[in-house]
Amino acid sequence: MRRLLKYRMSSAFDVCIRGSGVVGRTLALLLARERLKVALVGCWANLGSDPNNHLDVRAYALNGASKQLLEGLRGWPEGIATTPVRAMQIWHAEGSEPQLDFTAQNAACQALAWIVDVPALEQQLAKAISFQPQIEVVQTPVKAALQVVCEGQKSISRNEFGATWTSKFYAQKAIAARFESSQAHHGVARQWFKDGEILALLPISDPDGNSVALVWSVSNERADALQKLSSDEFCTALQSACGDKPGQLRLTSERTSWPLSLSSADRWVGPGWALAGDAAHTVHPLAGQGLNLGLADALALAGVIAKREYWRGLGDEKLLRRYERSRKADVAAMGLLTDQLHGLFAQTDARWQGLREWGLKGFARSGALKTWVMRQATGL
Numbered sequence: 001m002r003r004l005l006k007y008r009m010s011s012a013f014d015v016c017i018r019g020s021g022v023v024g025r026t027l028a029l030l031l032a033r034e035r036l037k038v039a040l041v042g043c044w045a046n047l048g049s050d051p052n053n054h055l056d057v058r059a060y061a062l063n064g065a066s067k068q069l070l071e072g073l074r075g076w077p078e079g080i081a082t083t084p085v086r087a088m089q090i091w092h093a094e095g096s097e098p099q100l101d102f103t104a105q106n107a108a109c110q111a112l113a114w115i116v117d118v119p120a121l122e123q124q125l126a127k128a129i130s131f132q133p134q135i136e137v138v139q140t141p142v143k144a145a146l147q148v149v150c151e152g153q154k155s156i157s158r159n160e161f162g163a164t165w166t167s168k169f170y171a172q173k174a175i176a177a178r179f180e181s182s183q184a185h186h187g188v189a190r191q192w193f194k195d196g197e198i199l200a201l202l203p204i205s206d207p208d209g210n211s212v213a214l215v216w217s218v219s220n221e222r223a224d225a226l227q228k229l230s231s232d233e234f235c236t237a238l239q240s241a242c243g244d245k246p247g248q249l250r251l252t253s254e255r256t257s258w259p260l261s262l263s264s265a266d267r268w269v270g271p272g273w274a275l276a277g278d279a280a281h282t283v284h285p286l287a288g289q290g291l292n293l294g295l296a297d298a299l300a301l302a303g304v305i306a307k308r309e310y311w312r313g314l315g316d317e318k319l320l321r322r323y324e325r326s327r328k329a330d331v332a333a334m335g336l337l338t339d340q341l342h343g344l345f346a347q348t349d350a351r352w353q354g355l356r357e358w359g360l361k362g363f364a365r366s367g368a369l370k371t372w373v374m375r376q377a378t379g380l
Contacts, residue, residue, distance in 0.1 A: 013038065013039040013143070014031075014036040014037045014038065014145055015144050016039040016041065016141055016142050016143070016146070017031075017039065017040050017041065018141055018147065018149050018150065018155075019042075019151035019277075020040050020041060020042025020047055020137070020150075021122075021150060021151075022121060022125065022291060023276055023278075023291070023294040023295060024040060024041075024148075025047070025075070025122070025128075026073065026075060026125065026298045027148060027276060027298040027301065027302060028040045028132075028135050029073040029129065029132060030298060030299065030302035031134075031305065032132045032134035034302065034305065034306050036314075037134055037136075038135045038136070039136055039137075039138045039141075040129070040135055040137050041138055041139070041141055042138075043139060047125075047129065056118055057176050057178050057253045057255075058176060059115050059116065059118060059202060059213040060115070060116045060118060060290075061114070061116075061189075061202065061291075061292075062115075062116050062292060063113055065296070066291070066292050066295045066296075069295055069298075070121075070125075073125075074124075074128045076124065077116065077117070077121055080209070081117045081121070082114045082115070082116050083115045083116075083203050083205065084104070084110065084113075085111050085112045085113045085114065085115060085203065086103065086104050086105075086207075087103045087186075087187065087189070088101065088102040088103075088112055088188070088189045088190075088191070089189070089190045089191070090190075090193070091190075091191070091193070091194070092192070092193040092194065098190075111187075112189075113288065115213065117204065117205075145272065145315045146272060146273070146274065146305075146314040146315045146320075147161075147273045148273070148274050148275075148276055149161070149274070149276070149279045150276050150277050150279055152277070153261075153278045153279065158265060158275060161273045162267075163266060164265065165264075166263065167261040167262070167263040168262040168339070169260075170217075170261060170262070170284065171219060172218060172220065172223070173217070173219075173220055173223035173258060173259050174215055174216065174257060174258055174260055174285055175214065175215075175217075175218065175223055175256070175257045176213070176214060176215055176216075176255070177213075177214045177234075177251060177253050177254070178211065178212070178214070178251075178253035179201075179212050179213075179214060179235075179249040179250060179252060179253075180212075180249070180250045180252050181210045181212055181247035181249055182210070182247040182248040183210060183247035184208050184210050185203040185209065185211075185212055186203075189201070189202050189203060190242070190245065192241065192242055194241065196219070198342075199215075199216045199217075199238075199242055200215045200286075200288075201246050202214075210247070211252070212246065212249070214238070215285060216238070216241075217285070220259070223257050227257060231251045234255070235250065262282065262284060262335055262339050263281065263282040264281045264331070264332075265279070265280050265281070268280045268323070268324040268327070269317065269321060269323065270320075271317045272315035274301060274320050274324075276294065276298055276301060277291075277293075277297055278290070280297065281293065281335065283331075283338045283339075284339065284341075284342050286341060286342060287334070289334055293330075293334060296327065297327055300323055304322045304323040305319075
């Protein structure tokens with residue numbers, strides 16, 4: 001009887017999700033909630049990643065909409081794995097005071113964003129999946145009415161379905177690492193735009209702790225040089241770039257880096273298949289919106305499927321086009337915004353610096369416009 005039951009469970013899937021990252025796991029939970037039988041391509045050894053894995057230095061900035069989504073799926077990690085951002089300070093020139101600042105209080109929200117430790121988030125989603133009988137983790141893609149590709153920007157399956165991938169490379173790499181500061185961060189995220197570089201220090205591990213996550217976008221050549229520095233030399237270079245505002249910083253992790261680009265697939269859907277997350281699009285990380293866009297993809301695709309006509313199959317291309325139309329405009333707008341901001345702040349000429357300073361001062365004094373932008377950033 002057990003063998004027969006196992007065979008029946010594994011032999012008929014409604015959806016096969018190729019890729020078991022955060023977007024793939026979230027989509028699996030959303031579809032399982034609709035009583036669909038889901039195959040999630042991965043392995044339990046990877047799904048159950050260790051939340052204390054200090055080799056993984058990634059941290060995501062998630063907005064309020066993403067937090068609500070994950071909480072509804074019991075996929076939101078608790079405790080020090082999530083740190084609310086109470087304020088955001090931005091510098092683009094020398095000086096002791098930021099040229100622009102945002103606060104959660106002024107935006108009338110609990111937090112501008114949450115900085116989430118990646119291993120803890122993956123672990124919590126894996127736990128939620130383990131309690132969902134509609135989801136089965138499989139080693140390789142299986143037959144299903146709908147194949148959803150969530151494999152990231154280096155996806156192999158995307159080529160299999162005939163989607164063309166186009167990239168605009170920024171000739172930059174992002175460097176990520178973890179640090180401890182001599183002072184508490186108090187939930188303040190800080191960002192510097194200087195000399196064509198973008199440097200962000202994000203509060204992590206405790207709302208009033210002293211640990212921060214670094215994301216530093218620099219030229220390819222400078223990234224390679226920074227990676228070769230000793231820990232002390234790297235800290236010296238970082239302090240030179242951000243000054244003493246965040247306190248004295250001590251490196252507590254390995255450093256990792258990856259190339260930056262603005263990328264997208266020409267088609268996100270076709271008969272029996274769809275793309276989501278980084279398999280469909282990537283943007284510059286300066287606004288911290290990459291995973292928020294991917295989670296919004298998962299929510300939109302699950303919503304389209306839940307509201308389909310009873311006679312439409314899951315792989316119906318007209319049905320899947322609804323998902324593509326609902327997401328492409330928002331993703332294109334964010335891609336354009338981050339691309340233009342990168343282009344503006346990448347200029348090192350003094351005349352551009354004057355123009356940026358004038359624009360930021362005007363925006364800082366805009367009152368209602370500034371509040372509206374802050375509310376938009378929360379995703380709510």
